[in-house]
Amino acid sequence: MATVTLESITKTFGETLAVDDVSLHIEDGEFVVLLGPSGCGKTTTLNMIAGLERPTAGHISIGGERVEHVPPDKRDIAMVFQSIALYPHMTVYQNISFPLRMARTPKAEIDQRVRAAADLLRIGELLDRRPHQLSGGQRQRVALGRSVVRDPAVFLFDEPLSSLDAKLRVDMRVEVKKLHERLGATFVYVTHDQVEAMTMADRVAVMDEGNMLQLGAPDDIYTRPANLMVAGFLGNPGMNFLSGRLANGGSGLRFEGSGVALDLPAAAASAAGSGRAVTLGIRPESVEVGDGAADGATVHGSIFATEPVGSDLFLDVLFGDDAGTSDGARLFKVRARPDLKVRTGERIPLCLPHANLYLFDDAGHRIHPE
Amino acid sequence: MTALQRVALWRSRSGGLTDPQFALAIVIGVLLFHVIIIIVPLAYSFWLSLHETNVILRSREYVGFDLWGEALFEEETQSATLKSLYFAAVSVVLSLVLSLGMALVLNQEFPGRGILRALILLPWAVSEVVTATMWTVMLEPSWGFFNGALQPLGIVGEGHVWLNKDWALFWLAVAFTWHIAPLGTFFFLAALQTIPQDLYNAARIDRAGVISRFYHVTLPHIRYAVLIVLVVVTVEAFRQFDLVFAMTSGGPGTTTQILPLLIFRYNFQFSQYGLASASSFILIIIATILAVAYFVLMTRRTKQTRVAAAQRRAAIAAESS
Amino acid sequence: MKRDANLKLFVALSVLFVFLWTIVPFFWMLWASFMTDSELSTGIVQGIDDPTLDHYNRIFGHADEEAIHGGQTKLIGQGFLNSLLVSLPVAIIGTAIATLAGYAFGRFNFPAKTGLLFGLLLTRVLPPVAILIPYFTMFRTVGLVGDPGGLILTYLTGIIPLLSWVLMGYFATLPLEVERAARIDGCSRLKVLWYVIIPMAAPGISAAFIIAFLFAWNELLFGIILVGGTKWQTLSPALLAISPLTAVGYSPIALFSAASALSIAPPLILALIFQRYITRLNIVDPVTVRE
Numbered sequence: 001m002a003t004v005t006l007e008s009i010t011k012t013f014g015e016t017l018a019v020d021d022v023s024l025h026i027e028d029g030e031f032v033v034l035l036g037p038s039g040c041g042k043t044t045t046l047n048m049i050a051g052l053e054r055p056t057a058g059h060i061s062i063g064g065e066r067v068e069h070v071p072p073d074k075r076d077i078a079m080v081f082q083s084i085a086l087y088p089h090m091t092v093y094q095n096i097s098f099p100l101r102m103a104r105t106p107k108a109e110i111d112q113r114v115r116a117a118a119d120l121l122r123i124g125e126l127l128d129r130r131p132h133q134l135s136g137g138q139r140q141r142v143a144l145g146r147s148v149v150r151d152p153a154v155f156l157f158d159e160p161l162s163s164l165d166a167k168l169r170v171d172m173r174v175e176v177k178k179l180h181e182r183l184g185a186t187f188v189y190v191t192h193d194q195v196e197a198m199t200m201a202d203r204v205a206v207m208d209e210g211n212m213l214q215l216g217a218p219d220d221i222y223t224r225p226a227n228l229m230v231a232g233f234l235g236n237p238g239m240n241f242l243s244g245r246l247a248n249g250g251s252g253l254r255f256e257g258s259g260v261a262l263d264l265p266a267a268a269a270s271a272a273g274s275g276r277a278v279t280l281g282i283r284p285e286s287v288e289v290g291d292g293a294a295d296g297a298t299v300h301g302s303i304f305a306t307e308p309v310g311s312d313l314f315l316d317v318l319f320g321d322d323a324g325t326s327d328g329a330r331l332f333k334v335r336a337r338p339d340l341k342v343r344t345g346e347r348i349p350l351c352l353p354h355a356n357l358y359l360f361d362d363a364g365h366r367i368h369p370e
Numbered sequence: 371m372t373a374l375q376r377v378a379l380w381r382s383r384s385g386g387l388t389d390p391q392f393a394l395a396i397v398i399g400v401l402l403f404h405v406i407i408i409i410v411p412l413a414y415s416f417w418l419s420l421h422e423t424n425v426i427l428r429s430r431e432y433v434g435f436d437l438w439g440e441a442l443f444e445e446e447t448q449s450a451t452l453k454s455l456y457f458a459a460v461s462v463v464l465s466l467v468l469s470l471g472m473a474l475v476l477n478q479e480f481p482g483r484g485i486l487r488a489l490i491l492l493p494w495a496v497s498e499v500v501t502a503t504m505w506t507v508m509l510e511p512s513w514g515f516f517n518g519a520l521q522p523l524g525i526v527g528e529g530h531v532w533l534n535k536d537w538a539l540f541w542l543a544v545a546f547t548w549h550i551a552p553l554g555t556f557f558f559l560a561a562l563q564t565i566p567q568d569l570y571n572a573a574r575i576d577r578a579g580v581i582s583r584f585y586h587v588t589l590p591h592i593r594y595a596v597l598i599v600l601v602v603v604t605v606e607a608f609r610q611f612d613l614v615f616a617m618t619s620g621g622p623g624t625t626t627q628i629l630p631l632l633i634f635r636y637n638f639q640f641s642q643y644g645l646a647s648a649s650s651f652i653l654i655i656i657a658t659i660l661a662v663a664y665f666v667l668m669t670r671r672t673k674q675t676r677v678a679a680a681q682r683r684a685a686i687a688a689e690s691s
Numbered sequence: 692m693k694r695d696a697n698l699k700l701f702v703a704l705s706v707l708f709v710f711l712w713t714i715v716p717f718f719w720m721l722w723a724s725f726m727t728d729s730e731l732s733t734g735i736v737q738g739i740d741d742p743t744l745d746h747y748n749r750i751f752g753h754a755d756e757e758a759i760h761g762g763q764t765k766l767i768g769q770g771f772l773n774s775l776l777v778s779l780p781v782a783i784i785g786t787a788i789a790t791l792a793g794y795a796f797g798r799f800n801f802p803a804k805t806g807l808l809f810g811l812l813l814t815r816v817l818p819p820v821a822i823l824i825p826y827f828t829m830f831r832t833v834g835l836v837g838d839p840g841g842l843i844l845t846y847l848t849g850i851i852p853l854l855s856w857v858l859m860g861y862f863a864t865l866p867l868e869v870e871r872a873a874r875i876d877g878c879s880r881l882k883v884l885w886y887v888i889i890p891m892a893a894p895g896i897s898a899a900f901i902i903a904f905l906f907a908w909n910e911l912l913f914g915i916i917l918v919g920g921t922k923w924q925t926l927s928p929a930l931l932a933i934s935p936l937t938a939v940g941y942s943p944i945a946l947f948s949a950a951s952a953l954s955i956a957p958p959l960i961l962a963l964i965f966q967r968y969i970t971r972l973n974i975v976d977p978v979t980v981r982e
Contacts (some may be wrong), residue, residue, distance in 0.1 A: 083868045098876050404848060471705070495962035503948060504717065647821075
């Protein structure tokens, strides 16, 4: 059990800046997910915690002890890799027992701990097989077993589920989460899959281009994204953005652009000056079809395409008259009830509730809600 | 400083070699071994090449680069150098054609392919001395296989001497090719297996013929293997001593006396160690220049073709999706 | 359809050519070894009336007549044994050193990597005759002439660059994450090599072992110079001593063929094992290789 602390770590590969001045304190027993698109520096960060890479600058501590110069085999960590990385020439039993054998654990204890780990992960009957005889899910369990058996202070995961098919991924997600609850150890988990991040993490660190954009509880970063990048990265389908300007209108502050004009809530007034370039954001599930509630802005658009997915019906709505008359993004994703009857080309009213509107300034920072 | 900090510091010094430091430590260890065992003799050889040795008088006299001049301009050395170049050139051409041809054949589907793949390696596994035995059995004029098989057909005359003064070096190159080509075949086979079948299918759909498929699909993928085979055969041909020594010992006359044989004779027949060493450096320099030239030429080109191949693949992938 | 048939015929003929080209020299050498000297002198392309094992018996020392050419025949057996005693250490030590070097070159980046690799490979360009006299002089000074130790050392320097290159390519194909997993699981770098890399690279390492063994088994020149005519004489010089071309005194080609045929038994067995591994070798470009 241990805390993990990163203090201003930076990593460059030649000319490339992979991780740029990232600081992060992970509590003992916490489940932290590093989330971001590929090439954002999250795996490099994890590798530095593991000791597989050395930071160019900054400090790393595990359990309060500085470890930048400690090789990976001397850090009390376990790691599960994207490619699963079982030892192909060893049986499952030998794979799981390998870390214990390297630590010169007594034979009887090794046997007892391997069997306990195998039971925990329900792979007890596979112990004599070799990796190439296992399914993808079984291999993943063996990889988990190999890390569990050591009882390390920190578990590191590098996109461990990305090589599995969609259904298995959902099962293993639950499995990893249960494992965390049972072991109570510190988990650092790297993924580009926001659903994994949202469902498993205590806290999520969103990264892009080597920077940490936001750190917070999943719910927090979803409802209060610090900037456009985070807002756009989380949620599926992603948040709708309309670019435009602020203007003073009849009842207060208005947003104009992308073929629409709408009144903004009174609360937004404090953040804005007239004429300022902004991006308006709203999530597809927040938009209501119809004239709707009083506390919101109504806009009209025509249906460009419909995407029924069974549980929901997603609409692609087009604002403005035709192409070229407006600037920026004009297609709007809307989540509607599956039984809604609409035709392509039909003009419909949409209500954008004030409570769910976001405004970002031209640097991408959120300016509303504060 | 706490005990824990001291431990961390100690670890950073012992177990904490960075990856480059670790690799460099190994490589320097291996190279050190090589430096001692190769550079030292080479330096000694260089020193010898600057001295005229007289075995009878047991004297050794510094003569500067005189012996290098002798090695360069003496007719005997020049002739041996030309023979070495001829032997290498014929071997390289024959080996390249033969090993690529065999690889293309073995890349086809036919019954017994696995067995043939195993068999073709056998000539490479036997020594140059045994290769010499076999080709002597083939070429011997009075009872050998070639004359025994070809005379009844009237292709060659009675007792045709294959290893005559005009053709002996050529037949040595053939025997050498028989021995060395299987290695090239396996380099080519390995390269051929990396070519995605989709590319051939795409080329076929584009109505490319056999030759144009070879030129546009096969060749770009095996270019690196071509380089390897060129370098390996050239280097081995210039080094070659065993086969020629065992098969003709330089004869008839001195018609197959390639440079390594002449150097051997300088050393052990005439005890002209200085001249032998100077001639050795000519051999080393030619072989090194050729090997480096191949690499410089081919790597420049392979980089381009790799990019081109990647672009082609991307284009095909884009079309098919 | 007609083109397909033509292509099939062409492939069949090519296969036949490759087969004959490979096997014919072997066949006639074996054929000659079962002929009597007088029969062979009338031509090799004929049936053998009475296949004889005389030549083989003579090599094994069973024939009554003592060797007709200076007693060299009985040195074949000794040469066989000596070659084994030289080739095995060369293969074992050479593969071990090249495994380390190949791992370092194939897996890591370090300053001057390309230069060092080229330096190592360039030593392969060196013709053996070029360093013959220095070796002979050096070894005589330290008493390694006529000693298998000197020969083993010589062969090691000859083969290690090639083996390192071959293994470097093989290591570069192994999955990096497995290696990293082992680091996390408590292995130092050398332990990773021992417990994980070497078992995973077993086919490549076996191939390297066989290449080294064949090289030492087949080599002639240094054999002549360093151990020729001594009790440590290896197989190739021993063979050459009964060659009709170079032997002192009369030596029949049939006997030479029989001895040659016996000498290739170990290489042929190894080559047949080797071909399963050689197709998996990945020969990399030393200029452009980058981890």
